Amino acid sequence: MTNSTAPSRTRVWLEPLAIIAFVMVVYPLLIQITYSNWLPHIGLAFAMLWILAGRLRVWVVIAFILARMNGAWINWTFFPHKYGYDYPPGILSWRVTLNADWVTVVLGQLDILCALLGVLYLQYRKVRPDQLGETVGMVQLHVAALITAVLGGLKDTFYVLYVHDPLLPHVFSVFFGHFIGVMLVAPLAAMLIERIYRNxxxxxxxxxxxxxxxxxxxxxxxxxxxxxxxxxxxxxxxxxxxxxxxxxxxxxxxxxxxxxxxxxxxxxxxxxxxxxxxxxxxxxxxxxxxxxxxxxxxxxxxxxxxxxxxGELQDNRELRSQLVSAAFNAQKVEVGERRELALELHDEFGQSLTALQAYLRVAKQNGSMPPFDTLQSLTDQMRNNIQGVLERLRPSVLDEVGLFAAIDRGAVRGVANAAGLEFTTEMQGDARLLSHLADTQELMMYRIVQEAVTNIVRHSGATECSVRLRLSERSGQLWLFADVRDNGVGRVHMLTQGNGLRNLRQRLLAIGGVWHWSELNPGLRMHLLLRQDLGGVATIVE
The missing domain is CATH 1.20.58 (Methane Monooxygenase Hydroxylase; Chain G, domain 1)
Structure with a gap:
């Protein structure tokens, strides 16, 4: 515990000392170049208060107050003839401060307050140094500089009136000096501090x-x-x-x-x-x-x-390429499924029909009826084949009870219950919008949820699975969300999509859907979004 807190305590003491030392050295040097058209020490104070937010602001204020009270020692030591001081070289300016009247002393310390109020305005407007690249941020910086300049001008106006010295040009000079000091130093400081500006x-x-x-x-x-x-x-x-x-x-x-x-x-x-x-x-x-x-x-x-x-144009080109590829792949899948259905009808239904025709031909030649059980078995087999093909094309349960009930009480729940999963479903939003759901979107949602639950049963080792649907109307469009999650051991990087999920995802992309996997602790979550006009025409999700 001691080792973990020692560095932070050291930093708490070192940072204020470093700020005071820096200001005490730099401030007197900056005073030497405040002759005419700028006041860079005001800009330095403003920049430090802006960048060093929080508890360090107090130390910046203290440092500039100390530097202001003690700042003449360099002037007297190195430039005694320039300023005409008759004090011994190196003497501190505390003698001047103590001999001055209280109004002069107080007014001399208000420059740092003027800068602080400008910085507090930026804090109120939530403008940070890394926002100078935006027009709003730069405009607000100039407003803060103007606030600092106006306050500095008012301070010196009061002083001019107090000493009965008609130096109004000096007041304007102070106003511009404050403004220029902030306008010059603050952007340069932000440029050096913020990494995004150093590139x-x-x-x-x-x-x-x-x-x-x-x-x-x-x-x-x-x-x-x-x-x-x-x-x-x-x-x-x-x-x-x-x-x-x-x-x-x-x-x-x-x-x-x-x-x-x-x-x-x-x-x-x-x-x-x-x-x-x-x-x-x-x-x-x-x-x-x-x-x-x-x-x-x-x-x-x-x-x-x-x-x-x-970048957006490039993303749009990539999205268009993906949509074209998805549409092409979806068409290939559809052609393949039609071929499989045709083969299934030819092999299974065709064989049953051929057998039935053979029985009837033999019966006609012999002048007798074929066994009833044989005919019943053939017709049942033909009916089951036809029913299986129709279910693969579009499950009848969707037309009978709708999308949510088909998931809640149909084959999806049957697969989950057979595997021993605790299967829960939930419907959110306006269920009446289900009647406006297009057949394509309804079938696509059912198939994806069915395939997702099947994958959970086969690969996740989960004991719980939940499906939540949510329907809402937004700006004249119907938004259908599906959330499928489990408590298994799956991870996104381990997720392998079989042909079923891959084909469904291609079809989903072709009609403008969005499919996203994320990790839970434990388990996986599939988030699916379909969007369509209320007239039934699907639109692309951006």
């Missing part, structure tokens, strides 16, 4: 590195050199690259190319202070991202639908 990912990355990266570098370098409206036009051309990657590789291509474009704009903003306002750059990235990701998702869905359609 073929190397090809997407290779094309992005070989084409999108150099094109982005050339366009942005030229834009910085030209400047003005010409430079802005060159930057807008980057949207074409995002769309092309979306066309070629779906939303994954759009996400990777959008990340390359955003990084390029970030680098350009770091070295060119003469660019247009941050909000203009952010709006461009937002529009490009939304268009590229949604367009890529729509492309993926179309490709998936095409593949599915091709």
């Amino acid at each position: 073929g990912l190397s090809d997407v990355l290779a094309e992005a590195v070989l084409w999108m990266f150099p094109i982005t570098a050339v366009l942005l370098s030229s834009a910085s050199a030209i400047g003005g409206d010409g430079g802005e036009i060159l930057r807008r051309l980057l949207l074409v690259g995002v769309v092309v990657m979306a066309i070629r590789h779906g939303w994954r291509g759009a996400a990777i190319s959008l990340a390359i474009v955003s990084v390029g704009l970030q680098v350009e903003a770091l070295y060119d202070r003469g660019l247009q306002s941050t909000v203009v750059i952010q709006s461009f990235v937002s529009v490009a991202g939304v268009m590229g990701l949604l367009f890529g998702t729509a492309r993926d869905e179309l490709v998936g639908q095409r593949i599915q359609l091709e």
Whole structure:
């Protein structure tokens, strides 16, 4: 017991520690690249909360709160001149936190709450990371990103009003920064985590590195050199690259190319202070991202639908081939049965008729009557032969009492009782629909049940056998189900169908029936479905 629980307890402690360590290291580094057009640490928080569901979400929140309170130590240690801090290198930011007023401290910790509320929306909509390949999933991700962005903008609006600093452009920048951070990082994280998205990912990355990266570098370098409206036009051309990657590789291509474009704009903003306002750059990235990701998702869905359609067409071709083969085999079986009946009539009935004619000819020549017992025996034999042939063509009990009663009180029960089986039958649904059952379906169902019970008697070693019929009307069609099960020792992989079952299955497929075997514990279960129009015309079951 100790060995089985020790790994789980270890994991319970290691996972939170790993999350805190990861965030404490990565968060300060991401802060260094939040200069203008994105807030990747918000996207990281959102992605971790979305992917690490359940109890780990609490630790993600704790980790980002700690990182936010303690995140300046890297800035002060490695970038003291950039931020103008006069604290000794390496000092923790707790001094700043303790010296700040409570409103500033609380507002500084609300970014993680904004991301959490966006993730909770996705949880409410039941959107998982593996659903980004669907348009609905991608749209809901953008709605969650918008929720996170609106809450982040409202938070900073309150702060602007609190400090009486008219920095409304800063509020818009925060809004776009939150939105872009989620829109960039969350798809990339899902792409790396979900196995279904990693298939073929190397090809997407290779094309992005070989084409999108150099094109982005050339366009942005030229834009910085030209400047003005010409430079802005060159930057807008980057949207074409995002769309092309979306066309070629779906939303994954759009996400990777959008990340390359955003990084390029970030680098350009770091070295060119003469660019247009941050909000203009952010709006461009937002529009490009939304268009590229949604367009890529729509492309993926179309490709998936095409593949599915091709698969269905292939299945239809195989089904049509099976139906043609089944119809041909059923016709061969029918011809064979007719030949057997003809031979039986010729051999047995013909012999009896020949003997009767011989007796009558001798009696006529001798002028005497043949023995009555002899004539009676010949006529009984002829009648039995005729009756046997007629029963093989169509059991009279079906016309006399109907399908269910024929199974419950006819030859099927007789075979089961003779073998010592406990045989039970049950009729479910609307029994009045039996009168609408076509002769072909009725005879087919009777024959299959009869053959199945015979196989149980011969091969299963069962002590119990049950037959359940169910009739229902669905969309103007009559659905007939049969369930035959036993408690024997049979297994599906051991099931061998003799000529009787094989021939019946071919005929069943030819009229659109479905036949399925499954294992019980113990025993086997045969599930049979026939479907026909209420007018009596059988239809194919898809």
